[in-house]
Amino acid sequence: MGAVLEMNVPRSLVTLAAVLALAGCNAATMKALASRVIGPAGAPVVKPAAGAPQIWLTLFSRGVKFPMTQISQRDGVTIYAAKDGVQVFLRNGMLIGTRGLGRDLMSADAPTPAGLRAGAAHQRSYYDMDGTDTTIRHVFTCTVERDSAANNAVAEACTSDIGTIRNQYWFDSAGSVVKSKQWVSQGVGYAAVERKDG
Amino acid sequence: MKHSKSLAFCALWGAVALPAQAEMRPSFAFSGVTGLIDMPSGEAQSDGTLSVVKSQFGPIGRTTLSFQITPRLSGSFRYTSVKDWFDPPEDGITTYADRSFDLRYQLTTEGRYVPAITVGLQDIIGTGILSGEYLAATKTFGDKVKLTAGLGWGRYGSYGSIGAPFGDRPAVDFGKGGNLRTGQWFRGDVAPFAGVEWQVNQKWSVKAEYSSDAYVEEAENRATFERNSPFNFGVEYAPKDNFRVGLYSLYGSKVGFSVQIAVDPKQRPRGGTLGPGPLPVTARAAAKSWGPDWVNDRGSQAAMRDQTQAILARDGITIESMAINASRVHLRIRNTRLDNAPQAIGRTARALAAVMPSSVATFEIVAMAQGVPLSNVVIRRADLEALEFAPGGDIAMQQRAQVLPAGFALPEGAMRSAGLYPRFKWNLGPYVATSLFDPGKPLQANVGVRLTARYDIAPGWVLSTSVAKPIYQGIERSTFASNSKLPHVRSDSNLYTLEGDPALERLTLAWYAKPSPELYTRITVGYLERMFGGVSGEVLWQQPDKPYAIGAEINYVKQRDFDQLLGFQDYSVVTGHISGYYSFGGGYHAQLDVGRYLAGDYGATLALDREFANGIKVGAFATLTDVPFDTFGEGSFDKGIRISLPMAFFTGGQVQKTSKITLRPLLRDGGARLDVEGRLYDTVRPYQQTDLDAAWGRFWR
Numbered sequence: 001m002g003a004v005l006e007m008n009v010p011r012s013l014v015t016l017a018a019v020l021a022l023a024g025c026n027a028a029t030m031k032a033l034a035s036r037v038i039g040p041a042g043a044p045v046v047k048p049a050a051g052a053p054q055i056w057l058t059l060f061s062r063g064v065k066f067p068m069t070q071i072s073q074r075d076g077v078t079i080y081a082a083k084d085g086v087q088v089f090l091r092n093g094m095l096i097g098t099r100g101l102g103r104d105l106m107s108a109d110a111p112t113p114a115g116l117r118a119g120a121a122h123q124r125s126y127y128d129m130d131g132t133d134t135t136i137r138h139v140f141t142c143t144v145e146r147d148s149a150a151n152n153a154v155a156e157a158c159t160s161d162i163g164t165i166r167n168q169y170w171f172d173s174a175g176s177v178v179k180s181k182q183w184v185s186q187g188v189g190y191a192a193v194e195r196k197d198g
Numbered sequence: 199m200k201h202s203k204s205l206a207f208c209a210l211w212g213a214v215a216l217p218a219q220a221e222m223r224p225s226f227a228f229s230g231v232t233g234l235i236d237m238p239s240g241e242a243q244s245d246g247t248l249s250v251v252k253s254q255f256g257p258i259g260r261t262t263l264s265f266q267i268t269p270r271l272s273g274s275f276r277y278t279s280v281k282d283w284f285d286p287p288e289d290g291i292t293t294y295a296d297r298s299f300d301l302r303y304q305l306t307t308e309g310r311y312v313p314a315i316t317v318g319l320q321d322i323i324g325t326g327i328l329s330g331e332y333l334a335a336t337k338t339f340g341d342k343v344k345l346t347a348g349l350g351w352g353r354y355g356s357y358g359s360i361g362a363p364f365g366d367r368p369a370v371d372f373g374k375g376g377n378l379r380t381g382q383w384f385r386g387d388v389a390p391f392a393g394v395e396w397q398v399n400q401k402w403s404v405k406a407e408y409s410s411d412a413y414v415e416e417a418e419n420r421a422t423f424e425r426n427s428p429f430n431f432g433v434e435y436a437p438k439d440n441f442r443v444g445l446y447s448l449y450g451s452k453v454g455f456s457v458q459i460a461v462d463p464k465q466r467p468r469g470g471t472l473g474p475g476p477l478p479v480t481a482r483a484a485a486k487s488w489g490p491d492w493v494n495d496r497g498s499q500a501a502m503r504d505q506t507q508a509i510l511a512r513d514g515i516t517i518e519s520m521a522i523n524a525s526r527v528h529l530r531i532r533n534t535r536l537d538n539a540p541q542a543i544g545r546t547a548r549a550l551a552a553v554m555p556s557s558v559a560t561f562e563i564v565a566m567a568q569g570v571p572l573s574n575v576v577i578r579r580a581d582l583e584a585l586e587f588a589p590g591g592d593i594a595m596q597q598r599a600q601v602l603p604a605g606f607a608l609p610e611g612a613m614r615s616a617g618l619y620p621r622f623k624w625n626l627g628p629y630v631a632t633s634l635f636d637p638g639k640p641l642q643a644n645v646g647v648r649l650t651a652r653y654d655i656a657p658g659w660v661l662s663t664s665v666a667k668p669i670y671q672g673i674e675r676s677t678f679a680s681n682s683k684l685p686h687v688r689s690d691s692n693l694y695t696l697e698g699d700p701a702l703e704r705l706t707l708a709w710y711a712k713p714s715p716e717l718y719t720r721i722t723v724g725y726l727e728r729m730f731g732g733v734s735g736e737v738l739w740q741q742p743d744k745p746y747a748i749g750a751e752i753n754y755v756k757q758r759d760f761d762q763l764l765g766f767q768d769y770s771v772v773t774g775h776i777s778g779y780y781s782f783g784g785g786y787h788a789q790l791d792v793g794r795y796l797a798g799d800y801g802a803t804l805a806l807d808r809e810f811a812n813g814i815k816v817g818a819f820a821t822l823t824d825v826p827f828d829t830f831g832e833g834s835f836d837k838g839i840r841i842s843l844p845m846a847f848f849t850g851g852q853v854q855k856t857s858k859i860t861l862r863p864l865l866r867d868g869g870a871r872l873d874v875e876g877r878l879y880d881t882v883r884p885y886q887q888t889d890l891d892a893a894w895g896r897f898w899r
Contacts, residue, residue: 046477072478077587085474089587096587099476099899102469102850106898109589127590131466131847133538133811133895135592187469 046071046081054196055080057088059101061189067196088193093169093177095184095191103128103187106135111142113177116154116169119144124158128185138162162186222344222397225434225442226458228253230262231274231302231318233334234393234407235430235446237354239346240314240336242304245269246463246808248816248841255446255454256423257281258416263839263861265816267808270304273818275839275861276321278328279640282422289677295637297863298324313337320353322378324863326370327415330354331384332391344395350410351384357412357428359387377834405432409449417449426450439465461843463810468850471538471899476545477509479586480552482579488555493524496613502553503613509549514852515542518566518657521612526560528574528609533565537813537846537854539884541896543599547577554579564604565885568710568876569657570718571604572885573742586898596894601742601887603715624651629666631695633673635863644695645670648703658710662875667700683829684867685757685769687729687796691865693760694728701762703728708876716741718878727873728762730755730796732770738878743887745781749879750774753872755796771798773872779879781888785809787817796870799823803869805840811893813844813856821869829868836869838862 048069057080058065068080068088077091089097094110107127115122121143127135140158147153156167165183172178181192224241227233230251232241243249243266251262257280264274276298283294298321308314313335321328330352338344348354352367367386370379393407407430412418417425427450434444442458486505492498503520506529510517514535521528527550533542543563550561561577581598585591608614626649633642646668653661673695680689694701706724713719718738725731732755740747752774759765775793782788791803801823809815820837827834838861845855883889 074479074481075583075587079475079478081475087475091587096589100472100474102472103466104470104899106895107587107589107591125589127592129470129895129899131462131464131470131810131812133893135590135895137590 056194056196058192095182101188103185105184226251230264235405235432236409237391237407238318238334240316240334244462247460249460251458253456255448256452272302274300298328342397347392349388351388353411355387355389356414357410359389362387401436403434424451463814467848472850473852477548479548479582482556485556505553506549513545517615519612519614521609524557527558528562530564530566535852538893538896540894541899543575544897547582567881570710570712572882574602574604576600592895592897595897603742605715606712619656621654636676638677642673644668644673660708664704666703682867684797687867688865688870689867697760698762720878731758732756734874736878740882745888747779749777797867799825799868812847815842823869825868831866833864
């Protein structure tokens with residue numbers, strides 16, 4: 001017959017509660033739980049300058065659209081941050097990174113706007129982070145289609161071992177990206193980026 | 199923007215998948231292993247998956263914890279209960295309870311023509327009542343239908359046998375349990391089983407099977423239920439990838455249900471880590487100007503330290519000291535919130551880039567724990583600037599960062615942060631203490647409040663305590679008092695739980711030091727754990743760039759009174775171990791402890807763990823000592839499973855809390871180790887090369 005095993009599992013029960021709350025997908029419960037265990041941590045690090053350029057970011061899988069403000073520009077990359085500290089990295093309008101969206105795009109090599117408009121087939125890599133804090137490289141082979149209806153629109157169709165994606169870009173007369181719909185990662189899906197000032 | 203985060207909670211669950219081929223996830227059988235209803239299948243879970251399955255039909259209940267140890271190998275630990283087993287009751291008990299352990303190995307993964315084939319060994323070291331072996335093959339047809347067929351021996355060969363190809367099955371002689379019964383494997387009658395699973399849509403599936411388990415003992419010999427038919431049917435509903443419930447008709451007579459929860463360490467429940475992005479790397483040209491003579495100006499340097507601290511405070515990073523010269527800064531930090539070490543280093547490096555004068559080209563970041571430096575991560579500012587946006591920049595950064603030993607002494611000119619010592623922290627919270635596997639009442643729990651407090655007197659000197667007060671006492675006096683022939687070093691655990699009200703679980707003074715850059719020491723005195731008090735000394739040798747470490751520990755302890763106040767009992771012992779730690783790479787770790795245990799027995803413990811950089815760990819351990827199996831008692835020797843689940847994995851938040859669970863089928867007195875807080879290896883490891891490399895993906899997070 002058995003002897004007695006004892007173990008103190010205070011935190012494991014909390015974890016279990018977290019699991020169950022997640023399984024129930026109750027945002028209110030989850031948020032309360034998260035704020036209780038995390039505390040009021042994680043204030044955004046950078047305050048943008050007054051009058052800094054802004055964009056709209058739309059996340060289709062979550063049905064949300066929110067403004068983001070430029071907080072940094074270095075080496076041709078502009079970083080925009082939302083109020084809660086979520087960031088996106090854009091190099092000439094090409095999305096090359098996200099921070100705080102869940103399965104983040106940690107880095108990417110993307111084509112240039114000029115390359116896209118020239119319509120050249122190319123390869124590109126997305127590095128996203130899996131649940132074990134390891135970045136995973138996904139290599140996509142892409143072709144470019146010009147939109148016959150709109151002279152200033154281009155679609156980039158890419159295939160990899162994890163599936164097929166389709167990015168879309170709209171350019172202004174100077175050849176800059178004004179609007180785009182770009183793949184972020186499995187887990188986040190597509191993000192639309194629009195200039196807010198127009 | 200406020201609402202976007204809460205919406206994300208739900209959205210992240212149904213991770214956005216690319217429109218690749220549709221997938222049928224492998225589900226679980228009643229026995230808790232991957233399978234159909236009561237029969238196993240040839241599939242395996244995704245590598246690293248940890249699952250808990252609770253199932254019940256008629257008198258038979260099973261709770262099974264499984265782990266996919268490698269992509270092909272999995273292990274399961276099961277608690278089974280059968281009601282109405284003892285008639286008349288034995289010691290007032292009618293329910294039979296048993297623990298069992300399985301191993302499964304997938305011989306082939308599914309291909310275009312080849313099915314997934316798994317060989318399974320069920321109940322290999324328990325009493326053998328559940329023992330059975332099987333070969334199961336599963337093939338998917340299209341994206342909606344899976345067929346499984348198999349051959350079973352033992353339990354799985356007990357109905358509809360087609361012969362005994364490998365001779366008779368020897369009788370079970372399990373003695374005290376705990377031994378492998380290899381002589382039985384694949385012997386005796388063999389019988390076929392089969393089943394089908396149909397995925398109706400994304401959430402619903404239907405299963406049907408033909409079972410080759412006759413339930414000889416449960417149905418025929420003890421009549422706990424009627425087995426009228428070999429056919430089982432069921433419906434399963436999976437609202438999430440990792441949660442599934444099922445309702446079944448079993449053996450023509452019973453209704454059953456199962457609840458299946460699976461955690462895949464590679465899939466964070468919330469998609470990833472949440473929380474704000476980092477401070478961007480500041481261009482050197484835009485770096486702060488500190489005047490021409492800052493190198494000799496302590497005031498400017500103190501301002502640099504304070505400005506860096508102001509940035510780092512938002513991530514819960516505390517600066518202990520800073521030493522600056524014209525070309526290099528040496529910063530000692532304590533990371534109190536981020537669950538990932540490279541992320542703490544990455545954020546610290548970016549804070550330095552924002553504050554340091556442009557001539558400071560090298561950042562030395564030394565993480566501290568218990569007042570002791572763990573390693574010196576050297577980052578070149580130029581690399582930081584060059585790789586922030588580089589594709590695959592984390593790997594490039596990892597290759598260029600150096601991990602060096604860190605000495606205890608501060609470099610010349612170091613400025614300590616003011617007001618760090620002494621420091622007092624306390625926490626009051628609820629706790630639940632459970633008692634598992636008692637024959638009469640397999641699951642009991644106490645609920646109460648626990649006060650923990652910690653007073654850091656000076657670097658390395660820590661006074662800490664933990665006091666628990668039960669409010670609800672669900673754990674009762676066990677009707678099975680310890681009959682151990684050894685000193686009762688653990689088997690009176692029940693008495694400690696009953697009488698500790700309130701219990702002084704711990705009251706210790708610890709001194710941590712680092713006599714050389716690769717040598718760590720700890721001395722702890724006081725009430726070390728709930729059952730023992732005394733003095734504990736430890737030394738650990740760890741080179742930061744090596745995948746191994748060696749440690750030694752010696753303790754003189756006396757057994758505490760059951761009430762866990764200040765008194766002691768008569769029993770005292772000198773116990774200690776030499777320990778070797780080794781990382782095989784890929785997250786597989788081993789630990790070997792050789793020495794003397796609490797009951798005065800000599801022997802060794804081997805522990806093997808699979809660890810993920812996100813902090814999830816699953817491992818198993820076994821201890822063999824000079825105590826004969828007969829003297830040890832039921833179970834023959836000490837063994838168990840240990841699991842660590844970090845809170846941050848589930849919440850996505852910035853939190854270092856981790857639940858640690860050790861599960862033993864039996865807790866007895868042989869091979870028992872002292873449970874002292876703050877052992878060195880776990881303290882030191884996160885900032886050594888092996889662990890930093892594994893977690894480095896978050897450097898740029």
